[in-house]
Amino acid sequence: MANRKEGFEDHLEALEKLVLELEQGDLTLDQALQRFEDGVKRLKTCRELLQKAEEKVKILVRDAEGELREEPFESEGA
Numbered sequence: 001m002a003n004r005k006e007g008f009e010d011h012l013e014a015l016e017k018l019v020l021e022l023e024q025g026d027l028t029l030d031q032a033l034q035r036f037e038d039g040v041k042r043l044k045t046c047r048e049l050l051q052k053a054e055e056k057v058k059i060l061v062r063d064a065e066g067e068l069r070e071e072p073f074e075s076e077g078a
Contacts, residue, residue, distance in 0.1 A: 008049040011042045018042070 006014075018039040022032060057073035 008046060008053075011046050011049070015039055015042045015046065 018035045021027060022035055022039075027035065054073050058070045059073055060068050061071050063069055
């Protein structure tokens, strides 16, 4: 595999695989705990990457005078 930084999609895919492994129930307790810890780390990374992406997104809005201006994107959950 090339030496590149994992992106959001990579972390999400790995997280989905971890969930499947945990749901199958074939892991030992130690293995399950390790997968869970890895999943928590990946989830945190996904949230951080999404937050950074939201900070980059701008919305163009018309003000009272009809002029376009930029406003920060605010998600519904924020």
